[in-house]
Amino acid sequence: MSSSAKFESGLDKFNRIRPGTNVVFHLIFIALALLCLIPVLVVLSISLTSEDAIRTSGYRLIPAAFSGEAYQYIAQQGTMITKALGISVLVTGVGTVLGVMLTTSMGYVLSRPNYKLKGLLTWIVFIPMVFNGGLVSSYYINSNVLGLKDTVWALILPLAVSSFNVIICKTFFRSTIPDALIESAEIDGSSQLRIFFSIVLPISLPVLATIGLFLCFTYWNDWFQSMLYIDNQNLYSLQALLNSLMTNVDALAKNASSMGISYAELVATMPKESARMAVAIVIVVPVAVAYPFFQKYFITGLTVGAVKG
Known part of the structure; x- marks a missing residue:
């Protein structure tokens, strides 16, 4: 049996x-x-609750008084919200594609049994999962050595590759891609790049979807990189904007003069609590809508390397 x-x-x-x-x-x-x-x-x-109802009744699962003023206010801040949304989409799209390519290529190289430096590079990839250089050293490298301060690349490159994702890719390629398939392609004269792009990637959809989702969630939800490296508000993502709202309820009022509204008037009429939550909903909805379409591949990729009978 x-x-x-x-x-x-x-x-x-x-x-x-x-x-x-x-x-x-x-x-x-x-x-x-x-x-x-x-x-x-x-x-x-x-x-969806009015500010007056929040002040008098507090937070409730069912709004004490329905109001769409928070979403109306966000719509009025068209320039700031649209710009932040554009930065989030740009960083998520470019970062996910770049991260998937770098992660899968490194994982494939480490999965090949005849690669001489496989053992050394595996340890180099594994050690940062346990130890790292710390925040100060990474900030110095990214800001002063690489010159990423106040650039979009500061939001992309530090998160593009992680040891955990590389290990997932390595395990998938080692347990799924037959060595005979690679050897037959090599006998036919195919280069390693051609084997990787023409043979390996087309049959590796589960791990591509898994790594892509990991990176997509990471980039879309990240605000910490903006806090570290971004001083220019024109490069704020939605998450950085939300973080600014959480720490300073007057953050959206900084553009009051450009809209012809006094700072005091804008702060007085601003839906503070409901606006924070409305921005959070705007951030969550795209990921919640996209996830079901990738769930099958996501689960398949996560079970790579499981014990089989």
């Missing part, structure tokens, strides 16, 4: 002994799903 058949037989016996097992697991997963969903619903509720 195969290991999978033994596992299914044991699972059937367990379910017969514990008839309520599935019910318990369903309740647990429902509770966990609610723990993830309820905070998002609360944020959405706050973004």
